[in-house]
Amino acid sequence: MGRRRKSSIYDLKVDLDKLDQTFKNSHDLYGKTLLTRGDAISGPRGLMFSNHLDQFVQVAEPEIPLYSTGYENIVGSYSDSYKQIEDDIIIIKKIVKFPEFNESPYILIIYNKDLNIYDIIERKPIENLTEHYCYRYDNKLIDSVKEGDEINKGTVIYKSKSFDDSMNYRYGVNALTLYWTDTRTTEDAIVVSESFAKKLISPESDTIRLQINDNDILINYYGNSNVVKSFPDIGESVKDNIICAARRKYNETVLFDLDDSRLNQINRASDQPYYGTGKIVDIMVYSNNQEYLKEESNAQIRKYYDINIRYYTEIFEELSKYVDKYPCSDDIFYLFDKARDIITQKEWRDKDKKFSNLVLEFKVVYESKIAKGSKITGRYGDKGVISEIVPDEDMPITENGLRVDVISNQCGVIGRLNPGQLIEQNLSFITMQILEEADKYESYDEKLQLITRYLSFVDHTLRDQLIELKQKDEEQLKNLLDEYSAIKSMNITQDPYYSEFNLDSFTILKNEFPFLRKFTVYNKVHGEYREMEKKCAVGFKYIIKLKHTPASKFSARSVSFVNNKGIPTKSTSYKVNKSLYSTSPVRIGEMEQSILSIGIGYDLVAKLNLEHSSSIMARERLNTSLYNHNIFSDVKINVDECENRNVEILSGYMKVLGIKFNFDEQPVDEIETYYSENFIMNPMEEVEVGFNKSFGSMVKIPEKFNPVRIIETK
Numbered sequence: 041m042g043r044r045r046k047s048s049i050y051d052l053k054v055d056l057d058k059l060d061q062t063f064k065n066s067h068d069l070y071g072k073t074l075l076t077r078g079d080a081i082s083g084p085r086g087l088m089f090s091n092h093l094d095q096f097v098q099v100a101e102p103e104i105p106l107y108s109t110g111y112e113n114i115v116g117s118y119s120d121s122y123k124q125i126e127d128d129i130i131i132i133k134k135i136v137k138f139p140e141f142n143e144s145p146y147i148l149i150i151y152n153k154d155l156n157i158y159d160i161i162e163r164k165p166i167e168n169l170t171e172h173y174c175y176r177y178d179n180k181l182i183d184s185v186k187e188g189d190e191i192n193k194g195t196v197i198y199k200s201k202s203f204d205d206s207m208n209y210r211y212g213v214n215a216l217t218l219y220w221t222d223t224r225t226t227e228d229a230i231v232v233s234e235s236f237a238k239k240l241i242s243p244e245s246d247t248i249r250l251q252i253n254d255n256d257i258l259i260n261y262y263g264n265s266n267v268v269k270s271f272p273d274i275g276e277s278v279k280d281n282i283i284c285a286a287r288r289k290y291n292e293t294v295l296f297d298l299d300d301s302r303l304n305q306i307n308r309a310s311d312q313p314y315y316g317t318g319k320i321v322d323i324m325v326y327s328n329n330q331e332y333l334k335e336e337s338n339a340q341i342r343k344y345y346d347i348n349i350r351y352y353t354e355i356f357e358e359l360s361k362y363v364d365k366y367p368c369s370d371d372i373f374y375l376f377d378k379a380r381d382i383i384t385q386k387e388w389r390d391k392d393k394k395f396s397n398l399v400l401e402f403k404v405v406y407e408s409k410i411a412k413g414s415k416i417t418g419r420y421g422d423k424g425v426i427s428e429i430v431p432d433e434d435m436p437i438t439e440n441g442l443r444v445d446v447i448s449n450q451c452g453v454i455g456r457l458n459p460g461q462l463i464e465q466n467l468s469f470i471t472m473q474i475l476e477e478a479d480k481y482e483s484y485d486e487k488l489q490l491i492t493r494y495l496s497f498v499d500h501t502l503r504d505q506l507i508e509l510k511q512k513d514e515e516q517l518k519n520l521l522d523e524y525s526a527i528k529s530m531n532i533t534q535d536p537y538y539s540e541f542n543l544d545s546f547t548i549l550k551n552e553f554p555f556l557r558k559f560t561v562y563n564k565v566h567g568e569y570r571e572m573e574k575k576c577a578v579g580f581k582y583i584i585k586l587k588h589t590p591a592s593k594f595s596a597r598s599v600s601f602v603n604n605k606g607i608p609t610k611s612t613s614y615k616v617n618k619s620l621y622s623t624s625p626v627r628i629g630e631m632e633q634s635i636l637s638i639g640i641g642y643d644l645v646a647k648l649n650l651e652h653s654s655s656i657m658a659r660e661r662l663n664t665s666l667y668n669h670n671i672f673s674d675v676k677i678n679v680d681e682c683e684n685r686n687v688e689i690l691s692g693y694m695k696v697l698g699i700k701f702n703f704d705e706q707p708v709d710e711i712e713t714y715y716s717e718n719f720i721m722n723p724m725e726e727v728e729v730g731f732n733k734s735f736g737s738m739v740k741i742p743e744k745f746n747p748v749r750i751i752e753t754k
Contacts, residue, residue, distance in 0.1 A: 074111035076419040078537050080460030085421030092417050093211075096584045097242045098175040098202055100407070102210035105582040106529045107464045109536040110501075116209025121167065121175060122199035127154035131189045133358050137351045141274045143321055147375070148185070149358060154193075158362045159369040161197065165321050166245050166405055173587055174245040174405070176201045213239045214529075216442055217465050217581040218561065219450035220572075228452045229427035230416060233435045236445040237410050240585045244408040247401060248283060248316045248617050251390060254329055254397040256286045257337055259311065260303040268339050271402070272320050281620060282306070283316040283402060303337075314617045318406025324348060326388040327398040341400065352379040413590030416583050420458040423586065424448065437569065438578050439560040440476065442528070446583065459543055461581065467498065467541075468579030470549060472528045473556055479525055484518050491521070491530075497549055498541060499532050529580055595622040602656070605689055658682040 072090040081089070105112065129150045138144035148161040163182050166174045182198045191197065202210050215236055224231050252258065261284060263269035271284040285306045287297060296302070306313055325345040327333060333342045356379040362368055363376050390399050410416070410426060417423035436444045453462055474494045478487040488510060495503035509517045524530050534541055550556050558575035603609050608625035628636070661677040691701050 072115065074109060074536050075115055076109070076536060077460035077463060077534070077539070079539070080458070080463055080542070081420045082457040085456055085458045088421035088423070089417075089419060092421070092423065092584060092586060095587045096211055097173055097408075097587055098200060098211070099213060099239065099585055100176075100201070100241045100243065101213075101239065102202055103213045104204070104208050104210050104531065105212065106214050106468060106531055106580050107582065108531065108533050110533045111536065112209045113207065116203065116207075119200070119202070119209070121177075122203060122207075123161065123197050125191050125193055125195045125197055127152050128193050129153065129159075129191050131185050131187050131191070132158070134185075134187055135351065135354050135358065137322075138274045138347065143275070145322060147355065148182070149362075149372075155367075157367045157369060158372060160371050160375060163198070166243060167200070168245055168247070171587075171592070172244040172246050172408075174243055176243050176405075178203070212582050212584040214580045215239075215445040215583045216578060217446045217448060217583075218436055218444045218576060218578050219448050219453070219462075219465070220436075220576065221450060222447055224427045225424075225447060225449035228422075228424045228449050228455075230424040230449075231428050231430060231435075231447040232410070232416075232426055233432045233443065233445050234429055235432050235443075237429050240410045240414075240416070240583075241407050242585060243405055244318075245321075245403065245405045246316060246318070246617075247403050248314065249390070250284070250286070250314050250400040250402075250617075251395055252286060252398050252400060253288075254332055255289050256397075257289055257298065258341070259285050259287050259306065260300075260337075261285055261306065264304065265300060268337060270337075270340055271400075273340075274320055274323060277319045278316050278404065281315050281317050282313045283404075283617070284400075285311045285313040287311045298337075312618060315620045316402065316404050316617055318404035320402055321405050322401075322403040324401040325398060326390075326401070327385075328388055328395060329397045330385070332397055341398070349383055352382040355379040356383055408589065410585065411590055413593075415586040415588040417586055418461050418464075418581055418583060420456075420460040422448075422452060422456060422458055422461050424452075434564050436561050436563045436572070439562075440472075442578065444561075444578060446581070463541070463543065465579040465581045466546060466577050467532060468529060468581070469559075469577045470494075470546070470553075470556055470579075471498075471530055471532065472579065474553070475525050475528055475530070477553075477555055478521075484514075484521060487521055488517070491524075494549075494553070497545065497552065499534065501533060502530065595624050595626050597623045597625055605685070607685065607689075654684045654686055655679070655682040656685060 072093050073086050075093070076086065076089050078086055129152050131148055132151050133149040134146060135149070136144055136146040143165040145165070146163045148163070150159050150161060151157075152159055161182070163179060164177060165179070166176055168174050177198050178201055179198050181196070185191065185197075196203075196207065199207070204210065213236075215232075222231065258270035260268055261270060261282065262272060262279070272278055287303075287307070288310065290297065297307075323344045325341060325348055327345055332338060333345055355375060359368075359372055359376045359379070363373065387394065388399065389395070410429070412426055412428065414426045415423055416426065432443055436447070438444070453459055471494075474491060478490050481487050481490070488506065492503045492506060495506070506517065506520075509520070558577055561572045561576045561578065562569040563572055564570075597608070610624040611619070611622065613619040614622040614624075658677065658679050661679075661682070665677050687701070687703075694701065
């Protein structure tokens with residue numbers, strides 16, 4: 041038997057080269073990273089970008105990236121946000137829910153000629169996702185079809201706004217970006233202009249479910265003395281963030297409460313407003329009490345109840361012609377059963393609980409704007425939080441008159457190891473200068489010669505396409521070059537993993553085109569534009585809006601209820617649309633504690649926690665002191681006898697294990713700080729803990745600084 045030769049570094053390199061050659065033309069292994077420069081970002085940042093693709097939201101008017109990898113449409117083809125007809129079909133019937141509303145939901149009953157089966161296609165204005173997120177559909181084609189029309193295989197009958205008319209996949213917007221050192225971009229924060237913020241408006245939706253008891257009445261909030269109108273009609277917008285308000289009927293005060301002059305106004309002391317915003321796109325009524333609908337004050341509810349019954353009756357009668365006679369899809373059987381349940385007045389249940397009266401369900405769509413705290417990102421794991429939205433006139437302006445859209449931290453590239461964002465931004469900057477240089481030539485042939493020479497280093501495919509276009513249609517080529525000149529950019533495509541263009545290629549470009557240089561940029565200071573100290577590169581970068589919004593984290597709370605443990609209780613009123621904002625308490629966690637401790641004495645942080653959250657007695661004393669003293673003076677309270685409720689709860693849990701805590705307070709001025717590589721501590725208290733013999737300390741700290749003395753339990 042021969043001796044086995046040891047593998048060498050050379051052998052490993054040869055194997056990797058073979059592997060590269062094997063998969064160089066096959067990108068099946070790369071997945072979502074095909075949308076970024078995988079060879080110009082670190083592995084963790086590539087993974088982060090993959091997660092960002094699951095978290096981005098559709099903006100109102102997305103754009104095709106000016107710098108792309110060429111795989112955008114391939115990735116987009118796997119999206120389920122469009123409906124492509126797989127076989128030739130015939131439109132049999134169109135049933136509309138709200139004929140007077142252009143964005144009304146409806147269904148198409150179709151016949152599949154190839155499969156000899158009946159099916160349905162549902163038309164929806166939006167597609168709901170998790171929480172309030174959604175995306176809009178482009179329904180121009182489906183809205184244009186009529187009964188009897190034939191639709192050929194391969195036709196895209198509806199699609200999300202992420203696809204343009206040519207089915208190019210878009211998921212962000214191009215922003216003129218400047219990398220700069222600015223206090224507003226500390227910790228990778230981002231400054232954006234107002235006009236760019238408007239580009240990031242995205243749709244959101246909400247389903248508002250109201251359970252109306254039989255002793256409740258909806259006040260006439262949207263009506264007047266002649267019209268009974270408790271809520272907005274289909275297609276109308278919610279006013280004052282109140283979709284409707286319910287008033288409880290009491291026999292003692294019914295004549296006063298239900299007087300016409302008072303039914304138009306909300307009694308904040310007794311009425312329950314239901315909050316929402318946006319435009320009503322659908323209304324559903326689930327009723328278990330037909331007598332309630334006959335009351336005159338409920339005429340509007342009755343109107344939409346009758347619309348629903350009419351809509352589903354028409355669906356039931358039409359589907360009855362097919363379900364027992366012809367092959368039908370599962371969707372038809374599901375809709376048939378649903379329609380039958382609705383028109384036969386089946387007893388409804390809400391969250392598996394029976395209700396006595398009715399449930400109103402509103403679907404609203406509204407625009408979500410970015411604000412301070414919103415998150416945006418590029419395609420390289422370079423996410424950031426918006427720190428400020430400034431007027432356009434206060435953003436920097438380049439020497440050629442372009443207004444900067446986004447200011448990012450230039451140190452973030454080094455810290456995150458994702459130079460791909462610099463390749464995109466600088467390549468766009470150079471493209472801008474090439475096009476400006478081409479504008480100096482009078483002949484289109486000279487312009488084309490300069491541009492194609494530049495593309496020989498950057499994008500061979502686009503170069504060949506321009507040369508071919510000149511041979512086929514020179515007039516169209518001139519129009520295309522004029523368009524490039526107007527937008528000061530071109531659609532550059534580079535391979536995500538095997539592109540020959542990298543950071544070193546910029547040196548080659550600079551030598552090849554000596555006129556390339558950095559721009560002078562002017563910033564507005566005290567109302568006047570002043571030249572920045574250094575010349576800059578300013579180019580376009582593709583920006584994606586993420587789901588994280590500050591509004592979802594907002595909570596406002598004053599003195600309120602506590603549970604049996606003395607901990608502030610959470611509120612569900614915001615989730616059921618009974619309050620305008622969340623009043624749930626926000627816990628200060630470990631990370632927040634560390635941030636509060638920066639530059640602040642540990643004793644002050646401890647006292648802050650004690651007064652605001654940890655101690656019931658301290659909270660009461662603080663509230664009393666704030667009411668009885670000038671809040672602008674130094675408010676002091678005595679916390680010596682105040683117990684930490686968190687420690688009391690912990691002691692209660694430990695008691696069943698036979699563990700007892702004994703605390704011996706130590707004056708703050710006597711505290712010494714111990715620091716080691718893995719541990720930092722400011723011992724405020726000295727604690728004696730009784731444990732069994734098997735307990736072992738996880739962190740070894742010198743006895744002098746160790747606040748915990750371990751006592752073995754006998």
